Amino acid sequence: MEIPYTVTARPDTGLWNAKVGIWLFLASEVMLFGGLFSAYIFLRLDAEPGYWPHGLLNVPVGTFNTAVLIFSSVTVVLAWASLKMRRYSRYRVYMAITILCGVIFLVVKLGYEWPQKYDHFGAYLKTSSLEKYERYLGNKHLLAEGLPPRVEITGHLHNEAALDDPKIKEYEVGLDVVYTDPTDPKMDRPHFFFVPPTEHVATIEKADVERATMFLPTHNNYFATYFTITGLHGLHVLGGVIVFTYLFFFGGITYRQNPEHLANRVEVAGLFWHFVDLVWIFVFPLFYLL
């Protein structure tokens, strides 16, 4: 028995099967990401002053990834339009570019941005110890400027064994630039480009620390939501790349049987890809800019 409306639209709805399916799926995805975005917003609104970090992510790299995704949305539409015009070789070129863009996004995210975080260390200080580390925190200056206080010292952890070894009583941290001269007005705002930790090493006693970890999801609510949302988004990008790769290599079989059928499949995959890119359009400003 042949399944109806896989290629042509059903007359009363004007839709073919897969289009109904993808929009139902995307509706569920809106609820999934909507819930996560809501969690982010409420966690951020309820965060104590100084406990929600700013300027930790690399804005130019994030902007580059955003541009890559926007460009891939253009190429996937052009791939679909090429099929509509029955230009199969051109379709393959655009599809290859789309796949390449997805891979570039994932490589930058998983091969550069995430590892940079795992390699970074942060120690939240006890309220009673803030005064002791004032020379790194510059809270008097921030108070005078009407800015939220700093309660955390971050940088490169030189003695990583200190994380697990209770016998080691202090952390040796190669400070991030903001803690080397905390009263410099340039440090009051996020850095546009990534600035690596300095050679200036501070010794932080464990007794003064409330909690200290590398920049992992367990570090704070910011990184918990960052890794959850960008990780889930990355999985969606990976899913899109897999589907596009299948359509790139095996689309010819469908094209020879019925070109319109392949165009429909590419349109459905393209709708999913656009949704994934649209999610990133919201993720980027929330985590990188605001």
Add this chain to the structure above:
Amino acid sequence: MSLKGFHIVFITFSTLLAFGIGIWCLWVNSLGPSIPSYTVGAGISFAAAVALIIYGCWFWRKMKRLRLL
């Protein structure tokens, strides 16, 4: 909604984001002494926003001409 319609929605949001990045750069720059990288970033962002508007118009016309819209 078709892929063409969703693409136009997406380009609209992308354009707004590009404008937003530009405004963010100007805002951060205004918080202290001027830093050239923020000004350059704002310029590139606004240029990208204009380019996206031009692309959106081109895409709309092309889809209409090809009777795909």
